[in-house]
Amino acid sequence: MFGATSLTAFLALSLSVLTLTSAQKVCQVKAIGGGQDDGPNINAAFAECATGGTVVLDGYYVVDSLLFTTGLTNVNIELSGTVQYTPDIAKWSPQSYFMTFQNATTFWFLSGTGIHLYGGGTLDANGQVWWDAFALNPNAGTAGGSSRSFARPVPLTVGNSTNVTIEGLTMIGSPFWNNFVYQSSYVTYTGINISSVSYSVNPTSNSDGWDIYRSDHITITNSTINNDDDCVSFKPNSTNIIVSNLHCNGSHGISVGSLGQYAGETDIVANVSVNNVTMRDAQYAARIKVFGGSPYANSTAGGGSGYVKNITFANMIAQSVDTPIYINQCYSTNLTICAEYPSTLSISDVHYYNITGTSSGREGTVVVDLECSAPCTDITAVGTSLMSPNGTATYVCKNITTVSELDFNCTAPA
Template sequence: MEIVKQMLLLLLCFPCHGMGTTAGSGTFNVKDFGARANGVSDDSKPFLAAWDAACKSSGKAKILVPSGTYLLNPVKFSGPCRDVQTLEFMLQARPHILQGTLKATTDLNKFGNGQGWVQFGRVDGLTVTGGGTFDGQGAVSWPYNKCPKEKNCKVLPTSVKFVNTNNTIVKDITSLNSKFFHMALLGCQNFKGSGITITAPATSPNTDGIHLEGNTGVTIASSKIGTGDDCVSIGHGNSFVTISGITCGPGHGISVGSLGRYKDEEDVQNIVVRDSRLIGTMNGVRVKTWANSPVKTSAINITFENLVMRDVGNPIIIDQTYCPYAKCDNSASSKVKLSDVRFRNIRGTTTSPVAVTLKCSKGMPCEKLSFHDVNFQHAGPGNISSTCLNVKAESSGTNNPLPCQ
């Protein structure tokens, strides 16, 4: 009889495993943990409870965010989840049904300086997917962003951060109107992103689409990014990064940098940007480093290839005197060494008469810059040209304009 009672209890509890069990694998629905999905009530605690239960489970675990709108304060979804083989965070979206949408609080007092909104950290085998949306509700905060003018500014929150994650997949999700960066990857290994849609007005300040620092083995593919700053920015310490199949615009283009601003920066190497389109952007592809760098670093083996640009302001830029502020210390040249930078099979139209700008460091001139079949036409009347400083670029194939030689 006792055995029968135990079996009945197990059967009765099985459908409710999301309510707090820490054993076994399965689906953990945030609504089972109290999320109300009305867009007004704070659903942060139910989300964290669902994550905690999933992280303490074993095997394959899924955190399900059903269709609805969930208001969240800053949340950190942290591991390690030691017994979980794979962990899926699914923002559910079905045809003709309201998708799962996370909305950020607009109260900046909820955030510390530099704190993100939704952060995933120290977890292995995470997948974020489902077709849903991270809505940063940034328009209310953009007037408080002083970073475009002040070097020592208070940084607004990044919408989605991945910190020290391994073997991460992000696919088929949308980031809307971030307060600062839409997505940041910091210290991650083996990250694969695809089908990502990023949207913010061209006038939104510092809303970089995807920003990378200190990562190894990153692939971002088949994504559409339109925002108010760089569509993709590849900062210091990154290696083996491939950006492909990106449609960028509006925005400031795709950048390596800026580099050389801080003492603890590390080298950049083995970067590929290919098979992408840039439409109506302020810039095309850039490598930018600060003058008067506090430490010597290098950026080597960088390839930009198979790119189409339409009505782009400054298609190709290397700028080793980068500074977005009115006053900058340019008393010493940049100490970031640029080498083995290749531009191949790039074509399109430019709204600027200077299509290629190569401004290299006087103290560390660029080495092994090469152009092959790089062709631009002016979107309006007149010819186009290139301008160079402290560099002699190699060229092959057909190039217009010719790089300075």
């Protein structure tokens, strides 16, 4: 066991600091080895190089304690090695950093301004252990959220930040969402390779590629995602978003929402551009999901207000996708309750350009399903070319006020 003096000396041996100028430092973290926790040394490196410095993570790091790297200004993170979080559920579930929305927690909370993470390295979250445990005790929150008693951390959260670039990163085995953009602005992700794939009979769960919450001017581009939940999800109050040049495999689509979950709260998603995305073996491609209304003032399963506006899905290719184009304004809501209490979160100004490809046939001949519990306005489609393996394609519409602006013939829900 280290005493205070010996622990300080040990940390100093594990952190190499090179001062290039009076204002610039390079903090290289030396991996301890032997399965010991590198987390304190990584946190110390960020504290030492928090202003104008470079943190170098070029080894194999075992992390058994929360990475809480905040207050950074103009910091480079050269991650060319591997950061692996220990598979200690009993420890991580309570110690991961709690962020309230949908009970999300994180292994690493990265915060500041002018941050650049690069280097081609890897974050390995040991997801298989979590997925197997979750299969035995499927303790989740509402609508793909986590729970307080079984918190499943996100590998990397960019929170309360501005002007951040994350590039050239491989992410393996997240217990939950892979990336959380939390109350931030001007964040760019490029060249990200995500793999949340189970190798046992137990599937992954809630393995979204990105979840964006209360954030503005976010760009996600040139990336590949293998998972079984949303490829990208625009959570409440996401605005001015660009998503382009993605390959999404096995996912639930590029999703607006879910929104309107909490009664008394206002959720907004606006000014979103999705372009040049290939969706393969997925449930959906272009998806909007909004809770219905609720008779309960304190509901956490619907009843929120707000709007979805100015959303463009363009040049998307569907390859064996259950329902390539999808709007559901009664998401996770009992249909009887939704009929009596329609959603008060409006959907308008949504445009589909050149959505092409094939459905899987799992929904019969349905390739488009646009169902609103309250009127959805200014919904348009041009260049739609979708085929079903089961016969002539069917397009389902309900409460769409601008069916004349769709380039397919709508039928009522069965």
